[in-house]
Structures are given as C-alpha cells and as structure tokens.
Amino acid sequence: MAQAASAIRYLRRNGRLLVGIILLLILFLFAFVGRLFVDGNDAYPLSAPANLAPTLEYPFGTDSQGRDLLAVGVMGTYLTTKIGVVAGSLGLGFGTILGFLAAYYGGVLDTVVRWVVDVLLTIPSLLVLVVIASTFQGGIDVNGMALVVALLAWMWPARVIRSQVLTMKQRAFVRVAQLSGSSNLEIIFKELMPNLLPFLGASLVGSVTGAIFASLGLEALGLGPMREPTLGMTIYWVMYYGAFVRGMWWWIMNPIVIIVILFVGLFLVSAGLDELANPRLRRRV
Amino acid sequence: MTPTLELRDVTKVYSGGLFKRRSTVALEKNYISVGGEHPTIVAIAGESGSGKTTMGMLMLGFIEPTSGQVLYKGQDLWALPKPAWTEFRREVQAIFQDPFEVYNPFYKVDHVLMVPIRKFGLAHTRAQEHDLIERALTSVGLRPDETLGRYPHQLSGGQRQRITVARALLLDPKVIIADEPVSMIDASLRATVLKSLRLLRDEAGISILYITHDLATAYHICDEIMVLYQGTVAEAGDVDSVIQAPKHPYTQLLVGSIPWPDPKRKWGQDAVLTQADVFHVETKGCKFAPRCARAMDICRESPPPLFQTEAGRAVTCYLYKDAPVLDGSEIGKVLGQNGRGAAEATRDGVVPKPGVPQVGLPG
Amino acid sequence: MSAPILSVQDLRVYYYTEAGAVKAVDGVTLDVARGMKMGLVGESGCGKSTMAMAFMRLIKPPGRIESGQVVLDGTDLVPLSEDRMRRVRLNEISLIPQGAMNSLNPVARVRKQIIDGIQDHNGRFSRAELNDRVEEVLEAVDLRPEVADMFPHELSGGMKQRVCVAIAISMRPKVIIADEPTSALDVVVQRQVMETIQRLQQELGISMILIGHDMGLMAQSIEHLAVMYSGRLAELAEVNAIFEEPLHPYTQLLISTLPVLGAKGVFRGIPGITPSLLSPPPGCLFHPRCPQAQEICQHKVPTWQEIRPGRWVACHKYEV
Numbered sequence: 001m002a003q004a005a006s007a008i009r010y011l012r013r014n015g016r017l018l019v020g021i022i023l024l025l026i027l028f029l030f031a032f033v034g035r036l037f038v039d040g041n042d043a044y045p046l047s048a049p050a051n052l053a054p055t056l057e058y059p060f061g062t063d064s065q066g067r068d069l070l071a072v073g074v075m076g077t078y079l080t081t082k083i084g085v086v087a088g089s090l091g092l093g094f095g096t097i098l099g100f101l102a103a104y105y106g107g108v109l110d111t112v113v114r115w116v117v118d119v120l121l122t123i124p125s126l127l128v129l130v131v132i133a134s135t136f137q138g139g140i141d142v143n144g145m146a147l148v149v150a151l152l153a154w155m156w157p158a159r160v161i162r163s164q165v166l167t168m169k170q171r172a173f174v175r176v177a178q179l180s181g182s183s184n185l186e187i188i189f190k191e192l193m194p195n196l197l198p199f200l201g202a203s204l205v206g207s208v209t210g211a212i213f214a215s216l217g218l219e220a221l222g223l224g225p226m227r228e229p230t231l232g233m234t235i236y237w238v239m240y241y242g243a244f245v246r247g248m249w250w251w252i253m254n255p256i257v258i259i260v261i262l263f264v265g266l267f268l269v270s271a272g273l274d275e276l277a278n279p280r281l282r283r284r285v
Numbered sequence: 286m287t288p289t290l291e292l293r294d295v296t297k298v299y300s301g302g303l304f305k306r307r308s309t310v311a312l313e314k315n316y317i318s319v320g321g322e323h324p325t326i327v328a329i330a331g332e333s334g335s336g337k338t339t340m341g342m343l344m345l346g347f348i349e350p351t352s353g354q355v356l357y358k359g360q361d362l363w364a365l366p367k368p369a370w371t372e373f374r375r376e377v378q379a380i381f382q383d384p385f386e387v388y389n390p391f392y393k394v395d396h397v398l399m400v401p402i403r404k405f406g407l408a409h410t411r412a413q414e415h416d417l418i419e420r421a422l423t424s425v426g427l428r429p430d431e432t433l434g435r436y437p438h439q440l441s442g443g444q445r446q447r448i449t450v451a452r453a454l455l456l457d458p459k460v461i462i463a464d465e466p467v468s469m470i471d472a473s474l475r476a477t478v479l480k481s482l483r484l485l486r487d488e489a490g491i492s493i494l495y496i497t498h499d500l501a502t503a504y505h506i507c508d509e510i511m512v513l514y515q516g517t518v519a520e521a522g523d524v525d526s527v528i529q530a531p532k533h534p535y536t537q538l539l540v541g542s543i544p545w546p547d548p549k550r551k552w553g554q555d556a557v558l559t560q561a562d563v564f565h566v567e568t569k570g571c572k573f574a575p576r577c578a579r580a581m582d583i584c585r586e587s588p589p590p591l592f593q594t595e596a597g598r599a600v601t602c603y604l605y606k607d608a609p610v611l612d613g614s615e616i617g618k619v620l621g622q623n624g625r626g627a628a629e630a631t632r633d634g635v636v637p638k639p640g641v642p643q644v645g646l647p648g
Numbered sequence: 649m650s651a652p653i654l655s656v657q658d659l660r661v662y663y664y665t666e667a668g669a670v671k672a673v674d675g676v677t678l679d680v681a682r683g684m685k686m687g688l689v690g691e692s693g694c695g696k697s698t699m700a701m702a703f704m705r706l707i708k709p710p711g712r713i714e715s716g717q718v719v720l721d722g723t724d725l726v727p728l729s730e731d732r733m734r735r736v737r738l739n740e741i742s743l744i745p746q747g748a749m750n751s752l753n754p755v756a757r758v759r760k761q762i763i764d765g766i767q768d769h770n771g772r773f774s775r776a777e778l779n780d781r782v783e784e785v786l787e788a789v790d791l792r793p794e795v796a797d798m799f800p801h802e803l804s805g806g807m808k809q810r811v812c813v814a815i816a817i818s819m820r821p822k823v824i825i826a827d828e829p830t831s832a833l834d835v836v837v838q839r840q841v842m843e844t845i846q847r848l849q850q851e852l853g854i855s856m857i858l859i860g861h862d863m864g865l866m867a868q869s870i871e872h873l874a875v876m877y878s879g880r881l882a883e884l885a886e887v888n889a890i891f892e893e894p895l896h897p898y899t900q901l902l903i904s905t906l907p908v909l910g911a912k913g914v915f916r917g918i919p920g921i922t923p924s925l926l927s928p929p930p931g932c933l934f935h936p937r938c939p940q941a942q943e944i945c946q947h948k949v950p951t952w953q954e955i956r957p958g959r960w961v962a963c964h965k966y967e968v
Contacts, residue, residue, distance in 0.1 A: 181404030544864035
C-alpha cells in the first residue's frame with residue numbers, strides 16, 4: 001500500500017510519465033472496454049451502409065466498404081497495439097538474450113553475433129520487410145504480421161544490451177559472485193539481469209513503438225493483413241478509395257487521431273521513464 | 286607442507302596495440318607462496334604499475350599467467366578440471382578495494398552473505414544460516430540488527446567493508462587476497478576494518494596477502510612485506526625492519542612519502558621523481574635506475590640480482606653487492622617461513638583455530 | 649593582524665529532499681587570513697565538500713544556501729548575481745574539486761582546457777596572452793611544456809591532477825580550495841602533488857583551504873586545522889596545538905585512531921556511527937558517541953567560541 005502511495009506521489013512530479021500513461025490508458029479503455037459494447041463483426045465490410053458521415057447510429061461514420069468506423073477504430077487500436085506489443089516483446093526478448101550471451105561469454109560467440117547484427121543493421125529494414133511480406137501476398141494474418149516485424153526488431157536491442165552487459169561485467173560485484181561459487185548463468189540471471197530491468201522497461205517502450213511504426217508502414221503499402229481492420233490497413237483503404245478527394249474527413253481522421261494519441265503517449269512514457277532512470281534529469285525537488 | 290597458493294616463475298605480459306607492438310610486462314619471473322603452515326599477513330606494496338594488482342588477480346584465478354605456474358596445493362591451477370575449482374574458490378577468497386562496488390545495488394547486503402552459504406552448502410537450515418551470518422557479523426564488530434536488511438547505500442563505507450570481511454570469515458578460507466581494503470575508507474574508520482583483518486589471522490588461521498600502496502597500514506597489520514617495482518621485487522623481508530630501516534632506494538622513497546600524522550615529522554626536502562617523470566625507457570639494467578639518486582654505472586648495465594643482506598631481508602640493489610646472492614625461487618628464505626603469526630599468537634596464549642570465531646569484539 | 653581574506657559567518661546550507669531538509673552545513677563560522685594554509689578535516693558526509701561548493705556558490709537545487717555570509721576580501725558572495733559570481737570564480741577564488749582529474753574533458757587537449765577556463769571567467773585576453781599564460785602555469789606545476797598539447801588519457805593520474813591545479817591558479821586567485829586533491833593517487837605522487845601545491849601557494853601568496861579526511865596529510869601540509877563533524881565545526885586551531893593538545897573529544901578520538909610508528913598493532917576506532925543529518929539528535933551532535941558527554945550536552949547546542957587566543961571549540965567542557 002505504501003508503495004502505491006509513493007508511486008502516485010512520484011507520478012505527480014513526473015509530468016511526462018503521468019500524461020503519457022493517461023493517454024495510453026484512454027486508448028486502452030477505448031479498445032478493451034469498447035469491445036464490450038461494440039460488435040467486432042461491424043468492423044468488417046458490408047456491416048453498414050457505405051460512405052455515411054457520422055450520425056447518431058454510426059457516430060464515427062462508415063467507409064466505402066460498409067464498415068462501421070467506430071468498430072474499426074476499436075478493433076484497429078486493439079489489433080495494431082497487439083502487433084506492436086508482440087513484435088516488440090519478441091524482438092526485445094530475443095535481442096536481450098543474444099546480447100547477454102554475446103557479452104558475457106565473449107570469444108567466438110561474441111564475434112559472430114556482433115558481425116550478424118552489424119550487417120543486418122545496415123540493410124534498410126523496410127526493404128527487407130517489404131520483400132518478406134510480399135511473399136505472403138496479402139494472405140498474412142495479424143500474428144504472422146507480428147512475427148514478420150519481430151524479425152528485424154531484435155538487432156538494435158541486442159547491440160545495446162550487449163554494451164550494457166560489457167560494462168557491468170567489469171564491476172566488482174560480478175567478481176564477488178564468481179568468488180561465491182555462482183555459475184555463469186546464475187550471474188547472468190541473478191546478478192546482471194535485475195540491474196538491467198529499468199533499462200529493459202524503457203527499451204520495451206521503444207521496441208513496441210518501432211514495431212507499431214513498421215507495421216503501419218507495411219500495411220499502408222498494402223502488404224499487411226488485408227482482411228483485418230488494423231490502423232495501417234484503414235490508412236491503406238483510405239488511400240485506395242480516394243477518401244481525400246471525396247472529402248470523407250471522418251474516415252481519414254479515424255486512424256490518424258488514434259495513431260497520434262498512441263505515439264504521443266508512447267513517447268511521453270518513454271521520456272518519463274528516462275527521467276525515472278536518470279535522477280539527474282529530475283527537475284523538481 | 287605445501288602452501289595453499291604459489292606463484293612459480295610467473296610472468297604476465299599484457300600485449301596491446303594493433304600489431305602487438307606495445308606490450309607491458311606487468312609481472313616478471315615472480316615467486317611467492319601464501320598459506321603455509323603458520324598463518325601470516327604478507328604485504329605486497331608498490332605504486333600503480335608495480336604489478337601488485339596483477340599478482341592478486343593471478344592468485345584469484347581471474348587471469349592466466351603468460352609463463353610460469355600458479356599452483357594451488359601444489360597443482361597447476363589452470364590444468365585442474367572445473368570441479369576442483371569449486372574447492373579452490375572456497376579456500377581462496379578476496380576483499381576488494383571499493384566498498385560500494387562489491388555490492389549488487391539491486392539487492393540488500395544480506396545477499397552477499399547468503400549466496401556463498403548456499404552455493405558452498407555451509408548451512409542446512411534457515412536457522413543455521415542465520416546463526417552463521419550473525420556470528421560472522423558480530424565478530425567484526427557489527428550489529429546484525431543494524432546491518433542486515435539494509436541496502437548498500439544505507440550503510441557507511443567502513444560498515445560495508447567490514448561486511449565483506451565478515452563474508453570472508455564466514456567461508457573459512459585458507460587464504461584471503463585483500464586488494465587495497467582500506468584505501469577508499471576514511472582514515473578514521475580504517476582501524477576497525479584493519480582490526481577485523483587481524484582477527485582473520487589470529488582466530489581463524491587465515492593467511493592474508495595485503496596488497497597496498499599505503500605502507501602505514503601495511504606496517505600495522507602485516508608480518509612481512511614484498512615491495513614491487515614495475516613487476517620485479519625491490520625488497521622483501523620482515524615488515525618492521527623494512528619500514529623502519531629500508532635498504533632499497535625505492536623503498537626509502539616510499540617510506541619517506543608516507544604522510545605521518547605528526548606535524549613535526551614532515552616529508553624530506555629532496556626532490557621527488559615519480560614514474561611519470563621518467564619515460565618508459567627500456568633500461569637494460571635496474572628498472573629504478575632512472576629515478577635513483579644513487580644509481581651507479583653497473584645499475585644501468587644489468588638488472589641486479591636478489592641479495593640477502595641479513596637473515597630476514599633481501600634487496601635487489603647493487604649497493605649491497607657484497608651480500609650473498611639468492612635465486613628468485615629462494616625468496617622463501619626471507620618470506621613466508623617466518624611464522625610470526627603463530628609465534629606471536631602462542632606468546633599471547635591464543636592458539637589459532639579454524640572456523641568462525643565465537644568471540645564478539647567490542648566497538 | 650590584517651583583515652581575513654575569507655570570512656565565513658554562520659553559514660547554513662540545507663538540501664531539501666522529499667524526506668525533509670538535510671542540514672549539510674549548519675552554522676559554520678571561520679576566518680582565513682591572507683596567505684594562510686588551512687585544513688578542513690572530517691569524515692565522509694560531514695559536509696566539508698558542501699562547504700567548498702558553498703564558497704564557490706556552486707550549490708544546486710535541491711540544495712541552497714539557507715543563510716549566512718561568505719565574505720571574500722570585503723564582498724559577500726552569497727547575494728551576488730550569477731553574472732558577477734562568474735567573474736569572481738577562478739579570478740578570485742577557485743576550486744580543485746574531488747576527482748577533478750576524472751572530469752577533464754577527454755577530447756580536448758590540455759591547452760584548450762586551460763584556455764577555456766580563463767575565457768569563461770575573464771574574457772579579455774588575446775590569443776598570444778592566453779598561450780603565454782598556459783606555458784606559465786604548466787611550468788609552475790612542474791609539467792613540461794609539451795603537456796599542453798596532450799590529451800588527458802596520455803597523462804598519468806598525478807599529471808592530470810597537476811593540470812587541474814594549473815587551471816585553478818591560472819588567474820592568480822586569492823583563495824584556492826582543494827577538495828581531496830590526492831585521494832586516488834599513490835603515496836609518492838601524492839607527495840609530489842602536495843609539495844607542488846604548497847610551493848605554489850607560498851610563491852603566489854595564495855590562501856589555501858585543504859579539505860580531506862586524512863589527518864596525516866593535514867599534518868604535512870597545513871598550518872591551521874578546522875575539524876568538522878556533521879555539518880558543524882568542532883575545533884579550530886594551529887595544527888601543532890591540535891596534535892599536542894586536542895580539546896574537543898571528537899578531535900581526541902580522531903587522533904587516537906591514527907597509526908603511529910612504534911605503536912604497532914594497536915587499533916582504536918570511534919564507536920557508533922555519524923548521526924542522520926535529516927533528523928539530528930538534540931543538543932550537541934556528538935553527544936551519543938562522546939565518552940565525556942554530560943547532562944547538558946543532550947539538550948543544549950554548544951556555542952562556537954574562541955576560548956583562548958587562536959583556539960576555537962564548540963564543547964560544553966570549555967564553555968566560558
């Protein structure tokens with residue numbers, strides 16, 4: 001209970017973190033609570049009369065394929081966030097493990113990992129993703145999407161975690177652990193990992209953001225799950241049906257507003273976590 | 286009796302630079318043994334770059350010698366299979382310089398005491414574990430209720446360092462390598478940590494290798510001393526006589542630079558040259574010659590051998606060329622076999638016994 | 649006796665944290681005469697570094713100078729504007745901070761770092777004058793002129809520290825504060841750096857305040873010694889007098905813990921731990937650990953007074 005109280009007190013001082021969390025919370029409620037009130041099926045074509053501006057019955061309007069845009073908004077938020085979280089977590093998880101092993105054991109393993117990571121990082125990831133995604137020719141589903149994005153999300157975390165571990169490896173408490181008879185794996189998981197948790201938390205936010213961004217890019221190009229109403233796919237249909245020319249502002253604003261709130265929220269949380277992890281950034285007393 | 290740890294003709298070279306052009310000889314053809322029949326505290330003294338830290342790291346098995354052998358109970362350490370290293374780790378422990386860095390900031394200080402108990406199976410029940418920890422803490426003069434359950438930043442440097450000593454005591458090793466254990470602690474708090482180190486020898490029969498650049502504290506708790514200069518022995522012998530009457534010009538410089546807390550006993554007036562003042566000149570002769578006020582021609586020609594000037598003293602300096610020459614491997618004649626620890630202890634009627642001491646210490 | 653070059657009157661520096669106000673410096677009064685070598689000794693956390701920062705007006709939030717005066721050659725530094733204070737720093741009072749050698753800019757040559765310091769605090773010199781000054785100060789600290797074009801990583805610890813000393817004296821200030829200038833150095837290098845500082849201090853007539861915890865170093869380097877405990881001064885006198893006849897019980901205990909040649913193997917510590925600066929004990933801060941504590945010590949703060957010419961103490965034993 002005392003921990004919750006001090007957490008709330010801290011949030012009051014860390015404005016960015018607070019606002020960021022609030023924004024994300026709004027979207028979270030929108031997506032999850034929304035699913036209780038809105039029928040998911042309405043997010044698919046032929047659920048409603050097409051091209052309607054917002055009315056009482058359809059508060060977000062409908063699109064050219066007859067989707068209820070309120071349902072689309074709710075489902076889209078849920079699906080895109082899911083892709084982002086799954087891909088971001090997978091990428092971070094895999095990258096972390098690889099980074100840890102490479103840094104701690106050094107030698108051949110380190111050289112190989114470093115080489116692979118450096119080479120892959122120089123290749124523009126979007127190109128690779130386009131190539132991979134286009135082999136599925138639109139037949140991909142949401143989970144497949146997450147996996148595709150995760151494929152290129154692990155390299156940066158691997159590199160960063162590796163350098164963090166390299167510095168930590170030199171610290172005296174690692175030597176003490178060795179003298180205490182701890183095995184290498186125990187040192188990695190029990191001594192080094194806990195110290196990296198704040199860093200990993202912040203990296204997760206960055207990883208998720210990057211994954212969402214990548215998924216939006218792929219979907220807008222038409223390489224995403226064509227049947228699903230993700231945010232990126234909505235953008236694709238907006239462009240496909242020329243919504244700009246037809247002045248269908250309700251359709252255009254739908255994904256854009258959500259995306260803006262999502263990214264601003266993620267950014268603020270990331271900046272807030274930065275301030276949390278780095279006491280020197282704390283401004284107020 | 287085979288000493289617990291021995292360095293036999295050990296040389297350690299660090300090679301750096303793109304084509305391995307720049308290599309530094311950290312330690313050269315060194316012989317020393319620790320953990321003999323009688324527990325002793327040996328000081329390894331020198332400036333930075335003398336090789337003393339390298340010696341400590343070699344003894345702890347953290348680095349491998351370039352040539353020569355590191356012997357654990359008479360066997361080559363690096364030729365031993367992994368399981369034998371568990372015993373080695375149990376019997377050879379360390380106390381490090383930075384009393385903050387040795388703690389994992391994520392855990393409370395209890396962690397550093399509990400991990401070795403669990404890994405080495407020193408206790409079978411929670412109660413035994415708790416008992417063991419409490420006794421170790423009280424014997425270094427700490428109150429368990431004031432120290433356990435706290436995070437490292439909540440304790441003072443002196444308390445943290447004493448906890449590391451308690452940890453070493455807990456494990457009941459044969460040898461402890463103490464690398465500058467008090468240099469990062471306030472001068473006024475050093476006494477308590479040093480006292481607990483002496484306790485390790487007196488009551489638990491542990492031999493200590495005390496690595497330092499501060500001869501004042503070395504004088505107070507050590508029995509013998511080996512002064513290193515750029516990887517080779519300059520002088521070795523009984524600590525009292527070495528510090529009160531140093532023979533090697535380098536030792537004289539070290540002793541003369543000790544800031545004694547006595548306003549009437551100030552540093553000398555002679556100009557002082559540090560290692561940085563003379564470049565890394567590849568001298569064929571004595572390494573100290575470029576800084577030595579009494580260097581002679583022969584000093585620059587060839588490196589001086591080890592001269593045994595009296596029963597408990599050896600110096601590598603041509604000023605004493607009339608004394609009998611010792612081979613490097615014979616350093617044991619002036620070090621390690623004195624058994625001063627036991628002699629002193631039996632004089633006081635206390636016989637050193639292994640295991641965690643039962644006696645608590647005041648203050 | 650001429651006016652003191654630095655006069656500190658009832659200085660208080662508090663740090664405002666979530667848990668309350670930490671009284672890092674709580675009522676310090678002392679005078680430093682021209683050309684005097686003064687030492688400020690105390691254990692870690694007693695507030696001596698905070699004092700140094702306060703003299704330089706470098707205290708940052710959440711800390712602040714609560715009250716008191718720091719009068720440097722007639723001017724009180726506490727109420728000065730930041731602009732004016734910047735011109736006072738380095739020119740009239742300078743600091744060699746703790747671990748200074750580690751805060752040298754690793755990607756700038758020594759020459760640039762010295763020049764940067766001068767230009768930041770006194771921008772009126774020409775290029776030629778600046779280079780001349782660089783040569784001058786390097787020679788003053790016994791460094792070869794080639795050092796000016798080297799990077800910090802090419803220098804040894806002692807050399808880096810001497811560069812910091814060179815920066816501190818570059819504008820011939822009236823007062824230099826050295827906060828543990830030799831803490832990470834070997835004994836021989838320590839001696840060299842201290843001897844350099846002392847020689848300079850003598851040649852240039854600068855007043856020096858040496859802050860540290862090592863009584864041995866103090867005995868070798870300074871003439872007057874102030875002993876600090878938990879934010880307040882315990883004792884102040886000539887160093888010989890303090891060693892011969894320490895008055896405050898804390899000073900007595902401090903001296904008794906020191907290793908002395910001849911008394912081998914005798915170890916004494918000071919029992920107990922330093923008090924929390926957040927909720928300090930009432931009365932004299934030292935009374936919980938003081939072997940000579942009386943009833944009055946538990947509730948009345950002892951006054952800082954000059955009980956004999958040149959001997960200041962804050963202790964009820966000597967209260968007049």
